[in-house]
Amino acid sequence: MKSRDTAPASNFIRSIIEADIKANRNDGKVVTRFPPEPNGYLHIGHAKSICLNFGLAAEYGGTCHLRFDDTNPIKEEVEYIESIKHDVSWLGFDWGRHLYYASDYFGQLYECARELIRRGRAFVCDLSGEEIREYRGTLTEPGKDSPYRNRTVEENLDLFRRMKEGEFEEGSRVLRARIDMASGNLNMRDPVIYRILKAYHHRTGDKWCIYPMYDFAHCLSDSIEGITHSICTLEFEDHRPLYDWILDALDAENHPQQIEFARLNLTYTVMSKRKLMQLVDGGYVSGWDDPRMPTVSGLRRRGYTPASIRNFCEKIGVAKRDSVVDIALLEHCVRDDLNRRAPRAMGVLRPLRVVIENYPVDRTEELDAVNNPEDASAGTRKIPFSRVIYIERDDFREAPPKKFFRLAPGREVRLRYAYFVKCTGVVKDENTGEIKELRCTYDPETRGGESPPDGRKVKATLHWVSAEHAARVEVRLYDRLFSEPVPDRGKGGPDFMSFINPDSLEVLPECYVEPGLADAEPGSICQFERLGYFCVDTRDSKPGAPVFNRTVTLRDTWARIEKSRKKGKK
């Protein structure tokens, strides 16, 4: 079933674009780009940017480019390029023929740098890294001019050429823009625009030993590609004057408009590459695609759908204020989507054996079950019923508290699609007192779960599985990674790692599911009725032995009642 995406909401970027179109700027065209650096995996914060850039382009009949910002060969690898492409297209976006690499422009960028030198707007500086930092001044004090600032154009051109030829050591010289060492904006204090890096580049090999810095490469790449709106995150706001300065200094034909928005933060998780890396390296998660990770690959493995993520990105909006979105919204979005598309099934996570005493020993019935009440076209299936079944341990209480509607001694409930059953006995372990088994009787007049002719009503419907026919599987229950809503809040406070939730993963090796699920395909999804949405793990499932990941629980009114009761007692 197709799920509709949320209708676009008003935001400041759309307003800007609409005003531009109205004024016929850029001939009314809209060209955006998503410019990841291939040095790591994408997370849901990137998804926000992807949805924004590709979404805007689609909405206004424009195009969105996928451009790898690969100007630092030391940190970048091809492996990431493939994973990023996979994630972007998995999210549902198509860059068509517009796949680019900043490294494709190295030649043009080099010429731009030479032109800047010719115009007296750039110079080769021999200061060491440390000296450059000293000359830069501080936040409150102006910097001072480099002694190399007034070299002649000829000398600069020659030196820059020789930098390119590999005549100088790494770190011995850089090319700097000649702007203003007294600027309040540190980015304008003669920023480095080219550095010597004798490193092998994953695309250009050993062709270059000088590489452009982000500020130089990015604006020019945008300009070369005819980008109209260059959308980035807030921390680049201070770079906008430099972005504009470079394009102006070169009289660039196309001068894109940089627009900044606030990056995404989510409760109960962390989003920075560095922090996620700490979780991976420390072995707190199984990898970048661990289902608890906020990475696109983690969400995918967890069972999140592209539509649910797109929807989420639309719902959170786009603005400039720092914010932390409640992860409950993400969970809402995935439930909303999965409710429409996930086939229902029954699975018992913590099995409790139930013997139906008045049901014939060797009888088995095939009962009809609805595959998806939200989608009639999904049809029905047959499920086996027999004398011994499993139900959820949570669905029985020997001494039921108020508002507990489920099974209890002497009480009658419905087994979904099967029969009404009444609890007639509890079998316990003599020593431990642990409940080993329940004895029940069933009412043959309630076949299919229908109400009996006498009009008896029942307050609960339980899921169950026939012991003889069920498939035994492993189920993994995931919870939030951190116990604090904002684990990395504030400096000086406790380190975010101290808030790791020790119970974020619970493995249940002995669960029982409908026989039809024994061969469930990795990646397939389902709803275990009354429990939640699950997907078959793509990494650890084996043929005939699926491993189920819980994507998200169903909303659970009873659990909330119990929780608030516990709180009340405290």
Next chain:
RNA sequence: UGGGGUGUCGUCAAGUGGUAAGACACGGGUCUUUGGCACCCGCAUUCCGAGGUUCGAAUCCUCGCACCCCAGCCA
């Protein structure tokens, strides 16, 4: 008096001088062979604060306050 940003419900977020949208969360209810879904009701007399302009201010002005970003030859 370094520069640049941002402050609207618990959390996101519209609003652009005409009298505070929506979503999530939360609380209550209807329905129910999922305590799911769906549906209904409630949830900011007030927009960081204080002044001012105006018939009228979240929107304009003034002065404060708080928070975020910037001193990589990272992006």
